[in-house]
Amino acid sequence: MAATDERVLIGGPYFEDFEVGQVFDDAPGLTLTWGHAALHQALVGDRLRLPLDAELSREVTGRSEGLVHPNLVCDVAIGQSTGPTQRVRGNLFYRGLVLLRPVFCGDTLRTRTEVVGLKQNRAGTGTGLVALRVRTENQHEEPVIDFWRCPMIPLRDPDAETAHADRFEGIPQELDMEEVESAVPGDWRLDVFAKRAPGLHFADLLPGTVYEIEGRDTVTAAPELARLTLNVAMTHTDAGASANGRRLVYGGHTIAVAAAQATRALPNLVTVVAWRRCDHTGPVFEGDVLSTELTVGAAHPLDHGGLVDLRAITTADRGEGPEPVLDWSLLGLMA
DSSP states (O other): OOOOOOOOOOSOOOGGGOOTTOEEOOSOOEEOOHHHHHHHHHHHOOOOHHHHOHHHHHHHHOOSSOBOOHHHHHHHHHHHTTGGGTTOSEEEEEEEEEEOSOOBTTOEEEEEEEEEEEEEOSTTSOEEEEEEEEEEEOTTSOEEEEEEEEEEEEOSSTTOOOOOBOOOTTSOSSOOHHHHHHTSOTTOOHHHHHHHSOSOOGGGOOTTOEEEOOOOEEOOOHHHHHHHTTOOOGGGTOGGGSTTSSOBOOHHHHHHHHHHHHHHHOTTEEEEEEEEEEEEOSOOBTTOEEEEEEEEEEEEEOSSSEEEEEEEEEEEESSSOEEEEEEEEEEEEEO
16 A cells, blocks of 8 residues: 555535535444433433333334334434534524434434535625424334434635525425324234223323423533534534534533433323424524423324324423524324
């Protein structure tokens, strides 16, 4: 092998380097284990019954392998999509996310990320928005998750004019409820769940109820969650790469904490099936204290139990009063 003095910069593309139609599918696959589940639970406080209770999971799902928490699945899919967005300044939103089938310990996730839209921000910001379609499959090439996300990426030349001005009209604003309902596993024994789990279930929920969850959570070990989920966005591990001069907490971390807080209000939430929308309304930093308010929306009955619209509004307290950081609308499955 001939010697060379060539130096290659590894750091991900700038906004000018993106083109609509580009596909990134080189992220490592990840086989999920009890170790991933345990660390994720320790970092964000997962409280869904099925991923925590192997015996109940077996009785309800019919599978001997443990069910993986849906937020861990989402966090890995997002993390695997960060190869092209290593320079991200922040992720603005997620849209149309549907968990198409459950994931169990031992399953391997692989993710394909496609650029579907580009929009340069106003002059002087030196940034642009990159709309991404993210699709994740398991080891059997079965679809697991499908969604859109929108990171903000810096320009190499802050004064460059790229003429990218897409309106992102191809990103759906509403979920396909038939797709969502078909994603609910038809062979799960929700009747068993209802008998085994005391407390409120689907028929007991009252739309319009607002749960103000008093218990708050301090964000800790944020880089560890980014690393666990293969997230290589530099802003999460390097304060010097952040526009804020501080490490930015991975958005999935904030969402997962909000999910754990939501299950204090609804401890019999079976799983999360879809996200209608998810907006990061403010930055989160390690040490922030997060609190969540959960509102019960429309109910969608199924043959047993049903889906319920939920909206989680999360704020962060840094010692100067709460600041909004997350507005997340999701569909949860109840027995």
